[in-house]
Amino acid sequence: MTSIPGKILEEYTVRRNRLALVQFADTTRPIFLDLVPDAHVGDYVRTHVGFATEIVPEKKARLEYDQLAKNGGMKSAEVDLLVAETQPDAVRRTKQR
């Protein structure tokens, strides 16, 4: 269950589930946060089959991105995008329906 960490950009609560928009390189996808209750916007998470399974410290995430970039697995620009600070307009705190 290893994957590159993704960065949480937005989070939502839909019925009883917590979900997030998570950025992986140049793509984003919705991910369940139910297994990582302490994860919030700006955190990095490792995921498996649509579920975040652990929070990854930012330093460790950066190291993994650097390693991937060195191996040609991810373009530098994509790494920059991932580790860039979350912009205020991209941050939306949990909204309860």
Next chain:
Amino acid sequence: MIPDQFEQMVRNYRLLSQFEPAQLRKLLPLAEEKKFPAGRVIFQEGDQSSYLYLIVAGEVALENGSDAQSLRVQTLHAGEAMGWSAITNDSTTHFQARALTPVETIAFPGSRIRAACDRDPEMGYVLMKRLLDLVTERLDATRLQLVRLAA
């Protein structure tokens, strides 16, 4: 306002999204992502079914028979499951499943999920209830198809 993709995600993962976190932690390590191109036969009637699949994107035709004369019993969409025979003792499939579009699934190896349910009967009970709903849907679809044929 919650974007539609999140509502859709909860619907597409409905087999899993209502498990308690402790149960999910036992189920998810068994799961694999499997993708199929349009037209691919995912399993044939009479095969030994290895996986229980949760469809998270795309459409699958469930057919009776495996030749040109096959009869479509049901069209499955994201959020539905297939291959439940994998978790029965006799894992012979009762239908053929064919991808109508590119299909993305989460696949659970039947033998491993059976063992996990044996170790955690409470989790197994939740899963079996969901699968019973699935089998009921399938029976209803088959009955509807029979009514159409008889008409």
